[in-house]
Amino acid sequence: MAEEEVIERIGRGYRFRPATQIGLMLILSVLGVWGIYEGFTRLWPPFNELETIITMSVIYIALLYPLIIKLENKAATVLSFGLFGAALAATVYWLVTHIQLTREPVAIALYVMFMEIVGMELFHHLCEAYVFYERDWRSYLVVGILSAGFFACMWMLLGPQGYGLGSIAIVLAVVLTMMFAWAVLPEKPI
């Protein structure tokens, strides 16, 4: 009967105890944020600004959280979603306020592609339970919409408005979009 604990406590035997996970997360968060503060204040504008330091700290915590916290309870998952939202908002806001914005369509296309990639990769990292590993129409719809956007932006970069590569632009845009789509369509972690 004791062996049945393996099934009763499925997945738990490999992880730190919950208190250790929380403690480790707190220690690494404090150390990381301190390191970011100390490091970035020595840099030049806009990197030594408070907003940049906050953005970097939020992204650091968002990247660290799923590596350390392996609890599968509601609070842990909900917090993970919250961190995804915070990291996304911080990145977008920082880009909008700190990068020299331009109406140049190619520049906008490049920013859109960057945000699509960052958004999807962060989502895979932080909200793993809600990534559609079993592919269905919803996963294909999401990936289809994102890929259409990615293709349009890639066409902007490689086509007449950007590099002007002619028909090769279409081929390259299709190949790179397919690569994007396959990377975004997640493979099972097992």
Next chain:
Amino acid sequence: MDLGTVAFIAAIAGGFGAFLALGWKLESGDPVLEKVIDAIVSNFLDERRFSISDMEQATGLNRDTIRKALRRLERAGIITKRDSGWYRIKDPLVFLTERDYERAVRITKDDNILYGAYQNPYLPRLYLLLVYLIVAIDITFVVLTYISYTMGWPSPALANWAIKILPKGDEHLLVPFLLFLLGMGIIFVDFIDNVIKAWARERYSVVVGEKSGISFDKALADELSGRIRRGQIRDVDLDISLFQKIINYFRSVPLGDVKVVYRVGKEEEKVEVFKNMPFPRELFYVIRSVQLGSLGWRKRHAKTLLYWRSRGMPVVSG
């Protein structure tokens, strides 16, 4: 603190709050799903299959509601919809793709598959991790180019070259282009990672069936030609190295080795080691129970396992 910083913090708090609320909504218990899981556990575990009409009778819910809940269980990999309209129940420790699951069922002559998974491709071949060097090189290039552009260090030549290769040599495109390069580096590695996983999936699967024992692939494009019948199993051992133990604290899927000693002929014994298998303790336990013919745990813990796989409710309560 100036107004800009306050607005910035408010934006982060807004993003945090909005997604926190979304996560809360998604994580709220689904009574329909719970009812459907209860019905599966109570009525259909032995047959391993059911139809919508069976489920209607067992739950008293209407067809559309049931279909919605079943689709969620399908996505979680707990059930499979057959062409005939029947649903087949998969054991929660089966992590095979649909195609490989069908293959396992076919090869084991419709046996009850208790565990099925692929060996992790990276740990036996650490050189594959070199693919992550692409991101490291990408990040280094982007950072150096940006520093070269803003401070002229180590030399403005790098930034000048980067500007020269931009469309129409437009300097305003440099920063978005560098960000784009950073993103493409991540996408490229993610793409290669998917290729490696798909390749590994072709090669290293291990399947444990209730009656067929252990079946495993021995070579590329193999059809589970490795077999250890349950009567042949002499001993089974779990071996998690220090390295595996450490990385298991941080990876989403825990890994370990499972060693099976089995009899060949009257006296001879052989050893097969399944390296870097997902959820090795559970694999060890499944093999032990197949060896001893003691599968009562499947029913006793069916609900826990189904919820664990469907993420319908927490298993690790913290």
